[in-house]
Amino acid sequence: xxxxxxxxxxxxxxxxxxxxxxxxxxxxxxxxxxxxIMETGVNLLLISVGYISGRxxxxxxxxxxxxxxxxxxxxxxxxxxxxxxxxxTAMALSVAIILYEKYNTLNVEEMRRLxx
Amino acid sequence: MNGQYxxxxxxxxxxxxxFIPVIKAASKKAVMPFLLLVTLLQVVVAGWLFKxxxxxxxxxxxMAGKWQPPIGIDLYIGHFAALFLLIIAVISFFTAYFSMKxxxxxxxxxxxxxxxxxxxxxxxxxxxxxxxxxxVFMEITAxxxxxxxxxxxxxxxxxxxxxxxxLGGIGSSFFLIGIALIYGATGTLxxxxxxxLAGNINPTVAQVGLALLVFGLAVEAELFxxxxxxxxxxxxxxxxxxxxxxxxxxxxxxxxMARILYLMQDVGSWHSVLRLLxxxxxLTVVVAExxxxxQNDVKRMIAYSSISQVGMIAFAIALGTQSGIxxxxxxxxxxxxxxxxxxxxxGYVGMxxxxxxxxxxxxxxxxxxxxxxxxTVGSLSAVGIPLFNIFWSKIRILLAGVAAGYAWGxxxxxxxxxxxxxxxxxxxxxxxxxxxxxxxxxxxxLGAIMLFLVAVILVIGxxxxxxxxxxxxxxxxxxDVGRYISNVPLLEVGA
Amino acid sequence: MNCVSCIExxxxxxxxxxxxxxxxxxxxxxxxxxxxxxxxxxxxxFFMLQAPDVAMTEAAIGAALxxxxxIFAIKRTRRFETEEEEKPGWWVxx
Amino acid sequence: MVSxxxxxxxxxxxxxxxxxxxxxxxxxxxxxxxxLVGKYYLENVVNQTGSVNAVTAVVVNYRGFxxxxxxxxxxIASTGVGAxxxxxxxxxxxxxxxxxxxxxxxxxxxxxxxxFGAYIFxxxxxxxxxxxxxxxxxxxxxxxxxxxxIVYEIPHKSFEVTEGLVGMSYVIVGLxxxxxxxxxxxxxxxxxxxxxxxxxGRLLSGGFIPVIYTIIGLKVGTELSGIIDxxxxxxxxx
Numbered sequence: 001x002x003x004x005x006x007x008x009x010x011x012x013x014x015x016x017x018x019x020x021x022x023x024x025x026x027x028x029x030x031x032x033x034x035x036x037i038m039e040t041g042v043n044l045l046l047i048s049v050g051y052i053s054g055r056x057x058x059x060x061x062x063x064x065x066x067x068x069x070x071x072x073x074x075x076x077x078x079x080x081x082x083x084x085x086x087x088x089t090a091m092a093l094s095v096a097i098i099l100y101e102k103y104n105t106l107n108v109e110e111m112r113r114l115x116x
Numbered sequence: 117m118n119g120q121y122x123x124x125x126x127x128x129x130x131x132x133x134x135f136i137p138v139i140k141a142a143s144k145k146a147v148m149p150f151l152l153l154v155t156l157l158q159v160v161v162a163g164w165l166f167k168x169x170x171x172x173x174x175x176x177x178x179m180a181g182k183w184q185p186p187i188g189i190d191l192y193i194g195h196f197a198a199l200f201l202l203i204i205a206v207i208s209f210f211t212a213y214f215s216m217k218x219x220x221x222x223x224x225x226x227x228x229x230x231x232x233x234x235x236x237x238x239x240x241x242x243x244x245x246x247x248x249x250x251x252v253f254m255e256i257t258a259x260x261x262x263x264x265x266x267x268x269x270x271x272x273x274x275x276x277x278x279x280x281x282x283l284g285g286i287g288s289s290f291f292l293i294g295i296a297l298i299y300g301a302t303g304t305l306x307x308x309x310x311x312x313l314a315g316n317i318n319p320t321v322a323q324v325g326l327a328l329l330v331f332g333l334a335v336e337a338e339l340f341x342x343x344x345x346x347x348x349x350x351x352x353x354x355x356x357x358x359x360x361x362x363x364x365x366x367x368x369x370x371x372x373m374a375r376i377l378y379l380m381q382d383v384g385s386w387h388s389v390l391r392l393l394x395x396x397x398x399l400t401v402v403v404a405e406x407x408x409x410x411q412n413d414v415k416r417m418i419a420y421s422s423i424s425q426v427g428m429i430a431f432a433i434a435l436g437t438q439s440g441i442x443x444x445x446x447x448x449x450x451x452x453x454x455x456x457x458x459x460x461x462x463g464y465v466g467m468x469x470x471x472x473x474x475x476x477x478x479x480x481x482x483x484x485x486x487x488x489x490x491x492t493v494g495s496l497s498a499v500g501i502p503l504f505n506i507f508w509s510k511i512r513i514l515l516a517g518v519a520a521g522y523a524w525g526x527x528x529x530x531x532x533x534x535x536x537x538x539x540x541x542x543x544x545x546x547x548x549x550x551x552x553x554x555x556x557x558x559x560x561x562l563g564a565i566m567l568f569l570v571a572v573i574l575v576i577g578x579x580x581x582x583x584x585x586x587x588x589x590x591x592x593x594x595x596d597v598g599r600y601i602s603n604v605p606l607l608e609v610g611a
Numbered sequence: 612m613n614c615v616s617c618i619e620x621x622x623x624x625x626x627x628x629x630x631x632x633x634x635x636x637x638x639x640x641x642x643x644x645x646x647x648x649x650x651x652x653x654x655x656x657f658f659m660l661q662a663p664d665v666a667m668t669e670a671a672i673g674a675a676l677x678x679x680x681x682i683f684a685i686k687r688t689r690r691f692e693t694e695e696e697e698k699p700g701w702w703v704x705x
Numbered sequence: 706m707v708s709x710x711x712x713x714x715x716x717x718x719x720x721x722x723x724x725x726x727x728x729x730x731x732x733x734x735x736x737x738x739x740x741l742v743g744k745y746y747l748e749n750v751v752n753q754t755g756s757v758n759a760v761t762a763v764v765v766n767y768r769g770f771x772x773x774x775x776x777x778x779x780x781i782a783s784t785g786v787g788a789x790x791x792x793x794x795x796x797x798x799x800x801x802x803x804x805x806x807x808x809x810x811x812x813x814x815x816x817x818x819x820x821f822g823a824y825i826f827x828x829x830x831x832x833x834x835x836x837x838x839x840x841x842x843x844x845x846x847x848x849x850x851x852x853x854x855i856v857y858e859i860p861h862k863s864f865e866v867t868e869g870l871v872g873m874s875y876v877i878v879g880l881x882x883x884x885x886x887x888x889x890x891x892x893x894x895x896x897x898x899x900x901x902x903x904x905x906g907r908l909l910s911g912g913f914i915p916v917i918y919t920i921i922g923l924k925v926g927t928e929l930s931g932i933i934d935x936x937x938x939x940x941x942x943x
Binding site for chain 1: 248252255259262263266269270271274275277278281282284285286288289292293295296299300305
Binding site: 098 | 711712715716719720722723724726727728730731733735736737738739740742743744746747748750751757758759760762763764768771772774775778779781782783785786789790831832833835837925932935936
């Protein structure tokens with residue numbers, strides 16, 4: 001067995017749950033919810049990689065010296081990743097709206113059938 | 117001029133894209149000419165960079181914010197990047213003109229912005245020297261590609277875009293997990309420093325991380341299990357966008373994949389990742405060629421053909437030898453030219469005749485002789501007839517494959533090429549010997565663009581050595597990681 | 612194990628539970644709310660991992676705005692998921 | 706039955722993937738000091754950028770190129786949503802007016818929300834927060850307006866132009882750096898002009914970080930409001 005931290009465990013579980021939704025579900029919005037959960041999981045994973053036990057946030061005021069702060073880079077990366085995630089989501093939802101207008105369904109199998 | 121001005125290659129399309137809403141507020145008619153102007157300026161900047169890099173033989177390192185590489189983000193414009201920035205700019209210029217003629221669906225100003233940003237994304241992916249920055253540019257490329265795929269707002273387009281988004285979303289999440297692993301193991305994101313530290317990474321971490329990165333990029337690079345979006349998107353996207361997808365968006369993904377693979381070559385399990393990639397690439401070629409045979413829509417058929425050629429490039433890259441990389445880069449150049457020509461031709465037919473099924477191409481030789489001629493040359497070249505450009509790169513890829521000990525892959529690719537010949541010759545036959553029709557007037561400028569591309573194909577076909585020399589330099593830029601590291605002025609950080 | 616460290620186990624458990632519910636609920640509106648809840652619990656975890664910047668951004672963008680646009684999209688389409696069918700993986704088929 | 710089989714097959718595959726990833730992450734120990742570049746940032750951030758918040762300094766200054774890309778991604782999203790949901794004639798279709806509490810609350814809260822958003826992005830270099838949450842807060846204010854009043858619409862033209870101009874000014878700040886310091890996105894306010902060197906930890910410090918974060922805040926605010934607007938309006942046929 002492997003021993004990993006509870007944060008890693010939570011993050012990897014979120015990724016797998018999201019991936020499951022994308023793989024198995026038929027509803028477009030459900031797939032997008034899955035993708036969104038997956039992104040949250042990845043962000044949590046990145047932040048956990050940067051965490052150092054017993055240290056505080058990398059804001060160097062009020063007695064926090066450079067030796068007592070956690071790694072700032074993953075946090076900067078996750079800030080970027082969150083914004084990219086919401087951008088993708090917004091785009092995907094507008095495509096889903098077009099799909100519904102054209103096919104009057106959100107089920108991908110029915111879409112294929114309608115198109116023939 | 118100072119090398120730092122190379123940052124203009126990113127800044128120019130960006131600032132122009134932000135400027136478009138202002139132009140639109142003034143006059144909506146001015147948007148498309150402005151797009152043309154910006155792409156022309158981009159050609160000038162890229163041409164200057166190409167000249168600088170190839171005359172001095174030294175890469176240009178752009179350091180954003182005066183931070184030395186591992187601290188800040190650097191752009192690495194080496195031989196490969198300089199060559200491809202020029203190709204991207206030139207093809208964007210042609211497609212900008214084509215867009216001006218063919219994009220009728222509103223809102224055109226938004227189309228122009230997305231067009232510029234797609235060009236920016238591919239440019240950035242090729243130029244960047246930082247692995248997370250690569251992710252950001254990959255997302256820029258991908259999100260613009262999603263939007264442009266669905267731009268026509270038909271059901272097919274929306275479905276293709278959704279397919280692309282779901283695969284792209286999975287791919288980018290996996291890429292980020294890979295970044296998390298690699299960053300956790302090395303503590304840096306700069307590519308040169310990663311290459312230095314690659315040997316010390318725990319082998320399990322490195323293997324999983326590298327596999328995840330390659331998996332994430334395989335969506336952009338259209339490798340087999342992850343390229344289901346590509347034919348749909350190519351077919352449903354507006355015609356100029358298809359040209360861009362095939363000519364350089366895929367190339368950016370392939371380049372990023374090659375770059376990351378070769379940077380990490382000190383990793384213990386490197387060869388197993390390469391072998392996996394060879395299998396994926398060979399499958400891509402075979403599956404795509406056989407699917408192309410079944411198609412009735414010419415645009416979709418050429419899309420499959422493009423995917424199979426991309427698979428061939430990935431095969432060459434995954435060989436892990438200098439000659440393989442060189443041949444792969446040469447093929448990238450040729451493929452960009454040929455597929456740009458074919459998609460411009462097919463798109464122009466679709467625009468004039470209202471469809472791109474095989475029936476529409478019946479008697480095209482009488483209806484639009486110039487376009488038909490261009491498509492014929494492109495098809496012959498794509499098949500790999502001697503004295504056309506693709507012949508030279510294809511034969512080099514196959515020789516490199518045999519030399520690297522992948523004879524089975526070479527045999528499969530040769531078999532698939534026969535299939536390719538069958539459907540292209542069917543297309544040529546339909547165009548010249550079937551049906552009849554009235555003459556349709558053809559645009560002179562578009563005709564000139566197509567003839568220019570035809571001329572490039574023939575010139576490379578007759579005198580391959582000049583471009584081959586350039587491709588060898590560009591290939592060495594990817595393959596020679598030691599020189600890559602020594603070219604980047606790394607700051608010593610930490611112990 | 613003291614109670615300070617067991618709180619992270621509790622939050623991770625609730626987060627995973629809401630993720631499973633968000634995926635399984637047939638009512639998409641509820642699923643979107645579940646997704647926002649996942650983001651919210653993740654942002655608490657970010658705070659506990661000493662990343663206040665990220666926690667704020669995740670709460671504002673990941674939970675609030677992303678949830679809101681999901682709800683608008685559901686309002687413009689359909690609220691309930693139809694019955695499941697066979698053949699998973701629509702997006703890998705050619 | 707078949708669907709149950711497929712489901713369990715999917716779950717088993719996922720568990721294998723999960724195990725594969727997890728065993729790799731076991732090689733990246735949690736909670737240990739793995740910093741290399743991060744250490745350099747922490748040690749030099751105050752001197753080199755004047756920002757107390759290291760994350761902000763990394764986001765805006767050291768890795769400013771990423772942030773430029775990120776702003777671009779959001780711009781693409783708002784442009785793309787605008788392009789895809791473009792219709793010849795669009796109107797809001799909400800029928801239920803917000804309740805009296807929501808309406809009155811919104812009327813009084815809205816300016817405070819804007820001010821709070823501005824506070825978040827201006828103080829990005831001192832406190833947690835910055836342009837992205839600040840901009841999102843501003844967008845939330847507009848979201849409230851949309852919820853409360855069924856006829857409310859943002860001023861589209863001016864929002865679009867603001868979006869463009871603000872984005873341009875980000876690139877222009879970078880280009881000024883290229884002209885003054887010779888490097889794109891060079892922090893000319895801090896490194897050439899030395900504004901606020903005696904002021905570290907107070908508002909007027911941090912070089913161009915407050916400027917950029919104001920730009921980002923405005924941009925994020927207008928873009929997210931634009932996305933909300935596009936999502937809420939539907940086509941009307943004449």
